[in-house]
Amino acid sequence: MVIKYIFVTGGVTSSLGKGIISASLGMLLKSRGYKITIQKLDPYFNVDPGTLNPYEHGECFVTQDGAETDLDLGHYERFLDQPTTKDNNVTSGLIYKTVIDNERKGYYLGKTVQVIPHITNEIKRRIKMLGSSNNYDIIITEIGGTVGDIECLPYIESVRQLKWELGELNSLVIHLTLLPYISVTGEIKTKPTQHSVRNLMENGIQADILVCRTEKHISKNIRNKLALFCNVKPEHVIESINTKVIYDIPYLLHLQNFDKSVLDHLNLSTFTSPNLHKWKIFLKKYKNPKYEIKIALVGKYVSLHDSYKSITEALIHAGTENEIYVNIKWIYSEKIKENNIEEYFNEISGILIAPGFGIRGIEGKILATKYAREKKIPFLGICLGMQIAIIEFARNVLEIRNAESNETNPYTSYPVISLMKKQKNITKKGGTMRLGNWKCSLIKGSKIFSIYGGKKEIIERHRHRYEFNNEYLENFSNAGMKTVGINPDTGLVEAIELDNHIFFLGVQFHPEYKSTVSNPHPLFNYFVQISKNYKSFVYHR
Structure with a gap:
């Protein structure tokens, strides 16, 4: 079967x-039974999003093969319930770097290197590369940015060329636009969409399907008007109305025959109806929870919730699985002080210390962790969150008052968290952390061992540069903080637990990356369950 290509602009x-x-x-x-993958092409000149500030870009998602990618790849994995790879995210930085490196190697035989054909050829190569090594039926390529942006032009030109090369039945362009609603007059305005489609046509591309983001339902008259002025069929004008639940969107699109229209255009069979049974069950449980808990998410980037997108979605997956509404209380760690900590954690059922980098907000996270430990509140620390738990325990239980991480104080005399040996001579920051899938051996009899169903070894994704300092291992173990997960190849500590606590777990890896709608992650599943039990015991006894 010939691979079909869908481009989303x-x-x-x-x-x-x-x-x-x-x-x-x-x-x-x-x-419907088709083998699918999705690729994101981003127009910024960073080689990858790994060094971008979360306030500018949101979460940096990590694939199983160790690529730092755009947060949309998290959406792809959560909706499709299948992993992505480094080939699913390409930036302009990577495109131009590849072309320049090839020029330095003499690959172009002295030719003048230009946007067309060299940059566009590399973009097309990256798009097709996904299909060359995998048996996909359809490849969806999302073009980042907005039509009309200067940095998007090479991608739009590449799509124009590919449409011609692939043929009409093997490619399709979906154009997502906005229909502004003017509340004063009560009108939905179509002119911005008309201009956007015209801009696309000026670059040689005719949109096949329009998806219109709107806050009001689109009337038949508006559909017909858009169809007339944008050269699409009325049934190919698809409404994407604002919704609080992103998981509603596939079903709402399906009700408008969106997927059927796509398959019809690509000359693919629509005889098999989509199997949405499990998806509908998920939505029903999500919208009709039997319980509610409040989880404190303590971080330094909380003003932009997308900075922790995978964590919040993992809590939604686990909450829905257990028919629990997880009410997330966003807490900016820099504002937590000893004299106000009670007001931040009043009626909290669980505390999650989020990942992050740098010194800002560290002391607030340490105070929150101390509060969870002493008050016996369910606690989950992820990556830096585990390291914070170790620093807090060292200071307040082992009485190593000046215990710190080498990240925040390279000259500390008590580095309970230290730089990994393989990281010590690294000067380039991009793509050089411990990334992607790594093994973790679990200790039999530990809580984490039972949470993972008695598995002796698990594989989880990582994104970190610092580690637990094994020189302090015996001190921690003797005082009640047990090492319950270890990398079998390096001896690095992957997970710690506290004795005599309802649930106090820190993990160096990122479990949130693997949670999907169909398969909530077991750690989040247990964290939500135990937080619900804690709430019932504390607040309803």
Whole structure:
């Protein structure tokens, strides 16, 4: 079977949800039996998002093969319930770097290197590369940015060339736009979408399907008007109305025959209906919880919730699985002080210390961890969160008052968290951390061992540069903080637990990356369960 290609572009404004539309379409097509993957092409010149500030970009998602990627890849994995790889995310930085490196190696035989054909050829190569080594039926490619942006032009030109090369039945362009609602007049305005489609046409591309982001339902008249002025069929004008639940979107699109229209255009069979049974059960449970708990998410980037997107979605997955509404209380760690800590954690059922880098907000996280330990509140520390738990325990239980991490104080005399040996001579920051899948051997009889169903060895994704200092291992173990997960190849500590606590677990890896709608992660599942039990015991006795 010839591989079919779908391109998703955006217009009018950024952040309309191309990633969610792409993920939703991918889920619908997969549920019909097609083998799908989704790729994100980003127009910024960073080689990858690994060194970007979360305030600017949101979460940096990590794939199982160790690539630092755009957060939309998290959506792809959560909706499709299948892993992505480094080939699923390409930036302009990576494209241009590859072309320049090739020029330095003499690959172009002295030719003048230009955007066309060299940059566009590399973009097309990256798009096709996914299909060359995998048996995919359909590849969905999301083009980051907005049509009309200067940095998007090479991608748009590449799509134009590919449309011609692949043929009409083997490619399709979906254009996501905004239909602004003017509340004063009560009108939905179509002109911005018309201009966006015209801009796309000026670059040689005709949109095949329009997906219109809107806060009001689109009337038949508006559909017909958009169809007339944008050269699409009325049934190919798809409404994407604002919704509080992103997991509603695939079903809402399906009700408008979005997936059928795509398959019809690509000359693919629509005889098999999408199997949405499990998805509908998930939505029903999510919208009708039997219980509610409040989880404190303590971090330094909480003003932009997308900075912790995978964590919040993992809590949603676990909460829905247990018919529990997880009410997240966002707490900026820098504001936590000894004299106000009670007000921040009043009626909290669980405390999660989020990942992060740098010294800002560290002391607030340590105070929150101390509060969870002493008050016996369920606690989960992820990556830096585990390291914070170790520092707090060293200071307040082992009485090593000046215990610190080499990250925040390279000259500390008590580095309970230290730089990994393989990291000590690294000067380049991008893509050099401990990344992707690593093994972890679990200790039999520990809580984490039972949470993972008695597995002796697990594989989880990582993104860190610092580690527990094994010189202090015996001191911690003797005082009640047990090492319950160890990397079998390096001896690095992967997980710690506290004795005599309802649930106090720190993990160096990132379990949130593997949680999906169909398969909530067991650590989040247990954390939500134990937090619900804690609430019932403390607040209702």
